[in-house]
Amino acid sequence: MEMTVQLTIDCSDPQRMVAFWAEALNYVPEPPPGGHATWRAYWASTGVPDEELPAGAGDVPESIIDPAGRGPRVWFQQVPEPKAAKNRWHFDLKVGGGRDVPLDVRTQRVKATAERLVTAGATVLRIKDEPDTGFYAVALQDPEGNEFDVV
16 A cells, blocks of 8 residues: 655644745645646645635645655645644754764754754754764744754
């Protein structure tokens, strides 16, 4: 039996999250299938009633995909309630290259990625700089407060 994996993230602003996480993960907004102009048009063609779709839903992509086809699809599902607590899971964006790469090189890679993501809308929570243990990472929040690490 074939199985695919989709990560669904509840949010208040799918378009903002698509833009941010496409940048963070080097993904692209997922185009609508079958030559449809929008996801809303696709959903209508499959029989989804209009009353089940909030205003604006599917007018622009609400999901992102890995252009290389390796990573899972990520769908940003609009929900009415705000984020209420700390994540019970998070992304680790592993850009440093691992312990075989010198700490100064890993640190530069992590700093460069963190700076790029701050420009895209992230907020730095804390920096973990532990040269005695050979560790450097930056904990951030995405535009809706979801925590993730760059290591």
